[in-house]
Amino acid sequence: MNGIVVLLVGALLCFYGIRSLHLAVLAVGFGLGWLIADLFNPSVSALFLFALIGAVTAWVVTTLVFKFSTFFIGGLAGAMVGARAADVLQPGENNWALSGIVIVAFAVAAAFLADKFRARALLWLTSIGGASMILDGLGRTTDALGFLHNPTSAWQQVVATAAWIALSVAGWMTQRRLFADKLGIDPPPAGKTTRGTDMV
Structure with a gap:
């Protein structure tokens, strides 16, 4: 059950994140x-507790400092991507210090990118962050896909990373097509490729 909840929140963020900043903040938190x-x-109950605390805290902080909301949303999404990267890069036991460094580095970089490029950066960050949650959720739904949640061997890390990239691109393409008006771009006509000048 907990895998399905994470999968659904991840899908919302990956394929719909740029549509509503409030939804994006709650999902990212x-x-x-x-x-x-x-x-x-x-434990599962601790996971849900931390997730709910993260959602409420992210929403409250972002609401209080709405002028800097893009910066904070970018930082939160970057931290989420960093947490997933730390998990994928450390098979077996996770090191607190290394995980913290990876999470902070991703958060800071993403915050500055989101502040500079606004909706276009958030499009990428919500797609990548949502894809990480989808894979985490899928890995919890069945033992056969458990390696997506916690890849341990080299081949599992390669497959999990490739799936992460593929889902991120799918989320980016979906959001870009659905919410072109929010991004300030013209959606490409059906069957046409986009020119490099309006790539998000």
């Missing part, structure tokens, strides 16, 4: 709380 707590193998 939920995902960040979940993925950081998940690095250290807590």
